[in-house]
Amino acid sequence: MDFDLTDEQSLLKDTARRWAADTYPGIEQLAAARSEPLGFPAARWAELAELGLLGLPFAEEDGGFGGGAVETLVVMEALGRVLAPEPYLAGIILGGGALRLAGSAAQRAALLPGLMDGTASLAFAHSEAQARYDLNDVATTARAADGGFRLDGRKSVVLNADAAKTLVVSARTAGDRRDAAGITLFLVPAEAAGVTLTAYSTQDGGRAADVILSDVLVPADAVLGAVGAGLKVVERVVEGAIAALCAEAVGLMEALHELTVEYLKTRKQFGVAIGSFQALQHKAVDMFVALEQARSMALYAAMMVEAEDPAERAVALSAAKVQINRSARLVGQSAVQLHGGIGMTMEYIGAHHFRRLAMIELMFGDTPFHQRRVAAAGGLVGAA
Structure with a gap:
């Protein structure tokens, strides 16, 4: 098996490493970036968009570059070398990954352009305090009401949630708390009525938030993927x-x-x-x-x-x-x-x-x- 990078992947690696080294050459630049209100400079996020890195994992038909896991590896290695605080993992891999895998054509058309040009962002609100690492442990509920769904529950340690305009929220539409079936994903505006974010710095200098959902009403077309198959x-x-x-x-x-x-x-x-x-x-x-x-x-x-x-x-x-x-x-x-x-x-x-x-x-x-x-x-x- 050939483990060498292609010419295109090598160029991507050089581009990502050059940006990282030029942007964060030392601890002073890193500290200045982390001191920004959202934990990273908006201008640097826009630079990643200009380089095409925000659109890298998304399909060409959606306006992205159709990159795969190896391209993601190359970018994440470069960002890791300099401790880049930009929410690439939170917004592109987690939130963007859910949209890429389960989003309808209309949802992708509505959200991906902003995500790829850096003007919009997503956060993946799935983990809950009692679940630890069990992905099927979801206590947040979603009940059908008023032509859509009403969400109630609490999500813990949602990475870079305070920088997101839209949350990808998992909630239980059927079954008991630890059932595999009955989990549904929803696209929830971060500023929707009933959504409360408590943001804080993490031990590694990043950002996260606890998210409380109190009778949050979302329309039926906010469902990401199939109901109960999240x-x-x-x-x-x-x-x-x-x-x-x-x-x-x-x-x-x-x-x-x-x-x-x-x-x-x-x-x-x-x-x-x-x-x-x-x-x-x-x-x-x-x-x-x-x-x-x-x-x-x-x-x-x-x-x-x-x-x-x-x-x-x-x-x-x-x-x-x-x-x-x-x-x-x-x-x-x-x-x-x-x-x-x-x-x-x-x-x-x-x-x-x-x-x-x-x-x-x-x-x-x-x-x-x-x-x-x-x-x-x-x-x-x-x-x-």
Whole structure:
């Protein structure tokens, strides 16, 4: 199998990395961006739109560029290297992914142009406090009324919800709280009557919000996909997000490894660079090995995220997430150890990489959760 990028993909990689390096060359620029009211500068989001990156995953017939999982991997790696705060994961991969997979032609025509030119945004409001990582655990309800539906419930840690004009909300139209059937997706304006957002900063410097839905009325054409069949869409969206996070983590680990090696070359003790100490060299090599293992599994995730067999796809993404989590922990902790005290100070960019890696480890399933899924499937060989 050929793992080399095509000429077009290589050009995309160069473009994305150049934008990232020019926009966020250091911690000062990152801190300034995060201090914006929505956690990122609107001008930088518009630049991503001009480069075509916001329209990358969407079909050409919808005005997009028809990019696939590998193109997403290339972009997410580049954004991860510099900790770019722009809501690409929240708006394009999660919210945009739900619209791409389940939206009608009319819904796509109404929302995608604004999403791709940067003037509109989406947020994926699915997770609830009691659900942990179980995607089928939905307590938010939607009852048919007044020619549409009335939504009631609460969504937790909705990424970049305060920057979104439209929320993709999951709610139960039938069944009990943990039933697989009966979950429906809705397009809900963020400023609709009865919608309350409580926004806050996350531990890694990003943005999220808790969303309360109190008797929110939406019309019948706000349903995204088929009534009661939303879980399959949610699963596909989350699988795409996991693949994207794997790529972002590789970019983060690559940058953190480079920072650490450079520090070992310049930091002196006993009159010599500490990089000359064999024990520290071994640590740096362990970091590199973990990085390359993660890179391999990120490529595997990109290959498998569009596989037709749901069971094979699910176990492949879980296996990738397990390795990404393990590598992220080893690379992050080793970087802190090799830097010493400076590795934990927020004035140093490496500490921010470490925090983001720690958050990625918990997003959409921690290591034990995905290990259980792989084991239940009999491993990758058993699933295949």
